[in-house]
Amino acid sequence: xxxxxxxxxxxxxxxxxxxEAMIQHIQTIFGNPSSDHQVGQPAAAVLEKARAQxxxxxxxxxxxxxxxSGGTESNNQAIKxxxxxxxxxxxxxxTSNIEHKSVLNSLRTLRLLDYRVTxxxxxxxxxxxxxAVEKAITPETIxxxxxxxxxxxxxxxxxxxxxxxxxxxxxxxxxxxVAATGNIPVDVQELGVNLLSLAANQFYGPSGVGALxxxxxTPVWPLLDGGTQENKRRAGTENLIGIVGLGTAAELAKEAxxxxxxxxxxxxxxxxxxxxxxxxxxxxxxxxxxxLPHLLSVSVEYIxxxxxxxxxxxxxxxVATRSACASGSLRASHVLIGTGMDFATAQGTLVFTLGxxxxxxxxxxxxxxxxxxxxxLREMSPLYKKSPH
Amino acid sequence: MAYSPIVMDHFKTPRNVGEITEADGLGEVxxxxxxDMMSVYIKVEGDRIADIKFxxxxxxxxxxxxxxxxELAKGKTLEExxxxxxxxxxxxxxxxxxxxxxxxxxxxxxxxSAIKNYLDRKSGKVVAKxxxxxxxxxxGAACYCPYCEKKVEEESPFCIFCGKEMPHEHDH
Numbered sequence: 001x002x003x004x005x006x007x008x009x010x011x012x013x014x015x016x017x018x019x020e021a022m023i024q025h026i027q028t029i030f031g032n033p034s035s036d037h038q039v040g041q042p043a044a045a046v047l048e049k050a051r052a053q054x055x056x057x058x059x060x061x062x063x064x065x066x067x068x069s070g071g072t073e074s075n076n077q078a079i080k081x082x083x084x085x086x087x088x089x090x091x092x093x094x095t096s097n098i099e100h101k102s103v104l105n106s107l108r109t110l111r112l113l114d115y116r117v118t119x120x121x122x123x124x125x126x127x128x129x130x131x132a133v134e135k136a137i138t139p140e141t142i143x144x145x146x147x148x149x150x151x152x153x154x155x156x157x158x159x160x161x162x163x164x165x166x167x168x169x170x171x172x173x174x175x176x177x178v179a180a181t182g183n184i185p186v187d188v189q190e191l192g193v194n195l196l197s198l199a200a201n202q203f204y205g206p207s208g209v210g211a212l213x214x215x216x217x218t219p220v221w222p223l224l225d226g227g228t229q230e231n232k233r234r235a236g237t238e239n240l241i242g243i244v245g246l247g248t249a250a251e252l253a254k255e256a257x258x259x260x261x262x263x264x265x266x267x268x269x270x271x272x273x274x275x276x277x278x279x280x281x282x283x284x285x286x287x288x289x290x291x292l293p294h295l296l297s298v299s300v301e302y303i304x305x306x307x308x309x310x311x312x313x314x315x316x317x318x319v320a321t322r323s324a325c326a327s328g329s330l331r332a333s334h335v336l337i338g339t340g341m342d343f344a345t346a347q348g349t350l351v352f353t354l355g356x357x358x359x360x361x362x363x364x365x366x367x368x369x370x371x372x373x374x375x376x377l378r379e380m381s382p383l384y385k386k387s388p389h
Numbered sequence: 390m391a392y393s394p395i396v397m398d399h400f401k402t403p404r405n406v407g408e409i410t411e412a413d414g415l416g417e418v419x420x421x422x423x424x425d426m427m428s429v430y431i432k433v434e435g436d437r438i439a440d441i442k443f444x445x446x447x448x449x450x451x452x453x454x455x456x457x458x459x460e461l462a463k464g465k466t467l468e469e470x471x472x473x474x475x476x477x478x479x480x481x482x483x484x485x486x487x488x489x490x491x492x493x494x495x496x497x498x499x500x501x502s503a504i505k506n507y508l509d510r511k512s513g514k515v516v517a518k519x520x521x522x523x524x525x526x527x528x529g530a531a532c533y534c535p536y537c538e539k540k541v542e543e544e545s546p547f548c549i550f551c552g553k554e555m556p557h558e559h560d561h
Binding site for chain 1: 397400401403406407417425426427428444445446447448449451452542543544545549
């Protein structure tokens with residue numbers, strides 16, 4: 001590859017074994033898993049194998065896995081599905097200020113339908129306080145949705161504690177674990193959640209496929225109506241090749257996570273310390289210890305993130321400004337603003353997400369190139385002149 | 390959201406970056422809240438812009454716009470420079486992505502502001518300009534439909550009250 005890829009959160013490259021499995025199945029399987037004949041049944045077997053592989057990654061039972069088109073659909077399905085499923089019980093939902101847009105905008109839709117939403121503030125590290133969650137609960141509350149790890153700053157939330165609160169008050173608990181799953185161990189029993197979203201493109205599987213874990217008995221109404229696929233939770237003929245990719249990636253991830261975590265954290269440490277040593281006036285975002293091993297969010301004072309990203313891109317270094325999903329909109333990141341950062345500093349934020357193929361040499365190349373680019377942009381910035389230097 | 394080759398050229402090798410000490414006019418527009426901020430310095434000889442420099446805090450488009458506006462204005466008479474429109478800058482750059490069109494507003498605004506500042510100084514209205522005016526009025530956190538003015542959800546694809554397509558955020 002002619003570039004250094006440090007934007008794994010926007011999509012990981014396919015693991016060669018995932019690629020191999022997908023190609024093999026595209027050549028051999030074309031049946032519909034719902035057909036009870038000799039062409040359909042092998043497809044059904046493949047589907048159920050992938051379900052078992054995906055369930056094993058998060059310590060779930062296979063029937064509790066519903067395949068979706070990715071993290072966005074899983075989050076939509078979880079939130080809107082519970083809202084519909086429990087509409088006779090109440091219309092109040094609790095979330096945090098730093099959720100992914102697929103959560104925030106699902107709640108936007110529910111507000112249009114007269115649901116009430118309490119969006120909790122986070123602290124400077126992006127942490128949600130379980131006590132604040134408990135305080136926000138009303139007799140009308142039907143759902144709590146807080147992400148397992150934030151996709152922009154990497155902070156890992158106290159989901160097990162929040163889920164305990166939810167359980168105590170008999171409220172359904174959902175966690176968006178898209179950024180976390182495949183990068184850190186995720187165990188639905190330990191977390192105690194009812195619903196959990198994950199996506200294959202975060203752990204070397206394909207884009208366009210993910211899953212929603214639905215703990216048995218959780219009242220989730222389907223979003224896509226039709227046939228009885230996916231335990232009547234998600235109609236439509238399955239994206240079988242994508243699901244094979246997800247299942248294979250899940251199996252590989254389960255095995256790889258302990259070593260992957262340690263290796264990526266060491267690489268991140270090299271990057272973080274190197275940037276801190278070479279570039280003055282920067283902020284490392286997120287919690288200092290409770291964070292994703294592969295994600296480094298850095299805000300660079302006096303300059304704007306997109307121009308920094310484009311200049312690094314020109315040098316063959318691929319990074320993200322905030323998150324790819326948010327980069328289409330021109331507002332400062334709601335996550336960084338949520339942590340109390342000022343708008344100008346938030347604009348100058350880069351998110352590095354490291355992956356399996358990254359090396360020390362690649363990190364060193366970033367450290368070699370980035371200080372000069374930052375200085376060039378600072379010299380161009382009207383904000384820089386106002387500080388002593 | 391791809392940039393044109395001309396935008397990328399001006400972004401990567403911006404023309405006329407810097408400040409002019411003892412500039413005759415200074416235009417400062419934008420603020421970091423909205424994402425962009427631009428300062429334009431002009432040196433006037435006779436009725437012409439003899440030299441022009443800029444400093445910009447902003448995205449790739451904002452930097453390219455700054456570079457292009459200085460190129461378009463350099464050597465022009467003040468009257469000619471006042472006639473440079475946002476659309477001229479965008480056109481000279483080979484177009485801008487729809488959600489970046491507001492950056493071209495910033496360029497022309499900063500240039501015009503610098504010329505006005507020069508004229509004001511000349512007529513004795515002001516001594517020197519210190520701080521820029523906010524380019525975009527702050528509307529607070531709420532979003533309103535620009536057609537029926539009802540309060541709508543952020544990033545609504547269309548207004549659920551009047552049915553009109555909602556413009557892209559921050560497009561002017």
